[in-house]
Amino acid sequence: MAVLTERPAAPVRRRDRGARTLVNRFLGYAVLVFFALVFLYPFVIQLGNSLKTQEGAAANPLSPFPDPLTFAGFERIFAGTNFPLWLGNSLLVTVLVTLGRVFFDSLAGYALARLRFRGRAGLFAAVIAVMAVPGVVLLIPKFLVLNQLGIYNSYAGLIVPLIADAAGVFIMKQFFESIPVSVEEAARIDGASVFRTFWSVVLPMARPALITLTILSFQGSWNEFPHSLVSVQDPHLFTLPRGLADLVSGSLGKGTQYPLKLGAALLATIPVAVLFMIFQRYFVRGANEGADKG
Numbered sequence: 001m002a003v004l005t006e007r008p009a010a011p012v013r014r015r016d017r018g019a020r021t022l023v024n025r026f027l028g029y030a031v032l033v034f035f036a037l038v039f040l041y042p043f044v045i046q047l048g049n050s051l052k053t054q055e056g057a058a059a060n061p062l063s064p065f066p067d068p069l070t071f072a073g074f075e076r077i078f079a080g081t082n083f084p085l086w087l088g089n090s091l092l093v094t095v096l097v098t099l100g101r102v103f104f105d106s107l108a109g110y111a112l113a114r115l116r117f118r119g120r121a122g123l124f125a126a127v128i129a130v131m132a133v134p135g136v137v138l139l140i141p142k143f144l145v146l147n148q149l150g151i152y153n154s155y156a157g158l159i160v161p162l163i164a165d166a167a168g169v170f171i172m173k174q175f176f177e178s179i180p181v182s183v184e185e186a187a188r189i190d191g192a193s194v195f196r197t198f199w200s201v202v203l204p205m206a207r208p209a210l211i212t213l214t215i216l217s218f219q220g221s222w223n224e225f226p227h228s229l230v231s232v233q234d235p236h237l238f239t240l241p242r243g244l245a246d247l248v249s250g251s252l253g254k255g256t257q258y259p260l261k262l263g264a265a266l267l268a269t270i271p272v273a274v275l276f277m278i279f280q281r282y283f284v285r286g287a288n289e290g291a292d293k294g
Contacts, residue, residue: 050074050263057258073259083264085236086243090222093158093239097221100163102213108164109172110198114184130166135226143230157231158239162221168213175209176202211279219272240268
């Protein structure tokens with residue numbers, strides 16, 4: 001009498017599938033770790049050289065290990081340069097520009113998303129066209145306009161041209177269009193004006209987009225360099241990018257000055273990095289919602 005035996009085919013296939021999934025996951029993480037190290041290594045080099053002596057940084061600039069470790073470069077930054085002044089100017093310009101962009105870009109985005117007026121489509125097309133124009137093309141016209149208005153070489157010249165931008169208007173318009181119109185209609189039935197509806201009802205619902213716009217505006221204005229080239233000439237009005245460019249160009253004299261230059265650049269990156277780390281989840285959420293709308 002023949003005895004029939006069952007073959008454990010299904011468990012074997014499940015084990016094979018689980019092994020392949022584990023291998024694929026390991027390879028995926030390995031690739032991510034590799035690229036993370038590639039992107040982080042320049043920052044490690046920057047930190048290591050900022051803690052070296054001038055001779056040590058010049059002799060082995062690609063080594064991330066300072067030998068001996070010293071904070072002389074950072075001491076020179078605050079004692080031998082105008083870094084505190086540049087830092088104060090950057091904070092002033094960045095805070096005012098960020099607040100202005102969040103407010104004015106939100107107003108413009110809401111108007112383009114909800115209000116119906118003649119020329120609305122053409123105005124939005126102009127906003128898209130401005131986004132496509134390279135910023136370097138506008139440097140000379142920007143200088144001529146600033147000079148003609150009498151705000152060249154002033155804080156107004158640093159702030160006013162940057163207080164609104166087309167990309168921010170586009171982001172806010174796209175987000176406002178995803179909010180149900182019924183919410184605003186209920187507010188109008190209760191007697192709220194257009195601005196009251198925008199300020200008290202719609203704007204609080206746009207927090208992910210507002211945080212995304214805040215991060216982008218802060219980062220863009222903090223790192224803005226071409227605009228400072230054509231808007232100011234007085235060293236007392238230099239922001240951090242302009243001041244760091246002055247250091248890199250050799251204003252301190254002979255030598256590579258790697259510890260001082262890289263230390264100043266490291267300090268300049270800290271505020272943006274901290275802001276992004278704090279609001280990262282809101283930034284990603286806002287980007288995902290923008291992708292869903294697209």
